[in-house]
Amino acid sequence: MRWPYPRIVAHRGGGSLAPENTLAAIRLAASLGFRGVEFDVMLAGDGTPVLIHDETLERTTGVKGEVAVTPYRELEKLDIPRFQDAARLCRELGVWANVEIKPAQGHSRATGEAVAGMASELWRGAPLQPVLSSFSSVALEAARAAARELPRGLLVDEVPADWLGQLRALDCVALHCNQRHLGEHEARAIKKAGYGLLCWTVNDPVAARRLLGWGTDCLVTDALKLIGPVFK
Numbered sequence: 001m002r003w004p005y006p007r008i009v010a011h012r013g014g015g016s017l018a019p020e021n022t023l024a025a026i027r028l029a030a031s032l033g034f035r036g037v038e039f040d041v042m043l044a045g046d047g048t049p050v051l052i053h054d055e056t057l058e059r060t061t062g063v064k065g066e067v068a069v070t071p072y073r074e075l076e077k078l079d080i081p082r083f084q085d086a087a088r089l090c091r092e093l094g095v096w097a098n099v100e101i102k103p104a105q106g107h108s109r110a111t112g113e114a115v116a117g118m119a120s121e122l123w124r125g126a127p128l129q130p131v132l133s134s135f136s137s138v139a140l141e142a143a144r145a146a147a148r149e150l151p152r153g154l155l156v157d158e159v160p161a162d163w164l165g166q167l168r169a170l171d172c173v174a175l176h177c178n179q180r181h182l183g184e185h186e187a188r189a190i191k192k193a194g195y196g197l198l199c200w201t202v203n204d205p206v207a208a209r210r211l212l213g214w215g216t217d218c219l220v221t222d223a224l225k226l227i228g229p230v231f232k
């Protein structure tokens with residue numbers, strides 16, 4: 001595919017420069033000239049999709065608790081944003097979103113379905129649709145069933161031997177892999193097969209150059225000030 005999305009994307013909203021998965025992080029990335037952000041979406045206890053990476057609240061909020069059993073009205077007090085607010089902000093700022101569907105254990109299907117259904121409404125008529133990605137094939141299948149028109153990316157740590165079969169089975173447009181484990185041969189094969197290739201998390205300009213040289217379409221970074229200005 002020809003990659004129609006931005007080439008450099010801020011990880012978890014604003015990389016290492018702002019609290020992760022917050023509206024402030026997305027605003028900061030936009031203010032630095034970033035045209036794309038990645039963030040993680042999980043379902044709260046009442047089914048509201050919210051931006052958070054961990055299944056537990058403690059690391060990012062200092063409060064004990066599990067996301068999947070805590071209603072949004074409690075998460076709101078901890079400054080955890082709703083997916084719908086992040087989506088609206090992205091549209092307002094003209095920032096593309098790589099929406100990572102991050103289901104809590106046992107909630108893969110429900111999360112894929114809810115996030116895709118909501119994304120389809122939130123980006124209706126937008127010039128650039130979001131890409132929905134997930135490590136969970138169950139979540140991706142549910143996302144496809146809920147919003148077939150939205151592009152999907154398969155997230156992996158290491159590129160699996162049967163990457164082509166998995167991309168085909170899930171009807172994905174791109175592979176999103178950990179840059180640490182990607183080799184040139186795999187990168188070129190993925191591109192040759194016609195798929196998009198996104199690498200996370202690329203914080204070293206030397207690695208960024210190497211990956212782009214192999215045909216990688218998109219780099220997700222924490223190092224906004226180091227990677228952003230060089231490659232935008």
Ligand code: G3P
Nearest residue numbers: 038040100155176200220
């Ligand atoms: O979507 C790429 C990257 O965000 C995956 O890893 O753990 O930061 O969500 P993680």
Ligand code: MG
Nearest residue numbers: 038039040100
């Ligand atoms: Mg993520």
